[in-house]
Amino acid sequence: MSQAKTLTQAELDQVLRFINTKKFALRNRTMMLTSHWSGMRVGEIASLSISDVMNPDKTIKSEIRLTAEQTKGRHPRTVFLPEKLKAELANYLEFRETSRPEIPLFFTAQQLGFSANSLCQWFFWTYRNAGISGASSHTGRRNFITSLANKGISVRVLASLAGHRSIAVTQKYIDINDDLKRNAVELI
Numbered sequence: 001m002s003q004a005k006t007l008t009q010a011e012l013d014q015v016l017r018f019i020n021t022k023k024f025a026l027r028n029r030t031m032m033l034t035s036h037w038s039g040m041r042v043g044e045i046a047s048l049s050i051s052d053v054m055n056p057d058k059t060i061k062s063e064i065r066l067t068a069e070q071t072k073g074r075h076p077r078t079v080f081l082p083e084k085l086k087a088e089l090a091n092y093l094e095f096r097e098t099s100r101p102e103i104p105l106f107f108t109a110q111q112l113g114f115s116a117n118s119l120c121q122w123f124f125w126t127y128r129n130a131g132i133s134g135a136s137s138h139t140g141r142r143n144f145i146t147s148l149a150n151k152g153i154s155v156r157v158l159a160s161l162a163g164h165r166s167i168a169v170t171q172k173y174i175d176i177n178d179d180l181k182r183n184a185v186e187l188i
Contacts, residue, residue, distance in 0.1 A: 005134035006143050006175040012036060018130035024109070028126065030092040031106050035123070035140025037085040039162055042123060042137040043116035044070055044079075051101035053081075053089055058098065060086040066163075077163045145173040150180050 007015070019028045034045055047070040053061055064079040071077060081089070097103075104113030114122070120137040127135035145158050159170040174180075 003172070003175075004136040004138035004142050005132070006146050006177075007036075007132065007135065007139060011132055012143070015127060015130040015132060019126065026092055026095060027106060028122075030088050031119070031122075032126070032140070033085060033088050035137075036143050037082055037088075038064075038079050039141050039144030040064075040066075040079055041072055041141060041163075042120050043072065045106070046104075046114045046116045046119045048105040049102055050093070050096070050098050050105050053105060054093060054098060054101065056101075058093075060089050060093070062086070071163060073163065073165065075163070075165070080161070142173050142175060145170065146175040146177070146180075149174045150177075150183060152183070 015032060016029060019025055019032060022028065031045065034040065035042070044066055047066075048064070052064050052066075055061055060081070062081055064081065066077050066079060068074045068076045106119075107113055108118070123137035123139070124135075127133075127139065141162070145162055148158055148161070149155070155167045155170055155174075158174075159165075159167045162170055162173065164170045
């Protein structure tokens, strides 16, 4: 099975423009950017509750502490949130009922939390309907890792951010592209 496609910024912008034309645009934008800007797996995103991302004073946390039950490998880990994702989450939660912090962060049209499988399908169909082929629920995670690799972040740091216990696994996520090669030769 081939790896999920990584997106250019223009392709991500294309997906976000498509999302903006649909119902639940704010929720969908936030889910998409959470995938691309945090590197979380789709199951981890589906498992998030409001209290995972929001402090009692209604501010957005700088770090999400995933429990063993929320992660693929059953190893708790910390996900660090960039400021731009914190701003997106704050904007989304401004329009979301937050008085019950235990409820799912992202919910379906039926007001239920997404399952990992239903969110996986949502990502696939959103990319496809936005005109991006080869993308899947893993695209955001691969984009996150590849983008940081393009900026010179070491594979050990990337492995830690991704929650991988082996750098060999992380290396498979890095999409070798012309930008990465250009940046490499400029170091000479």
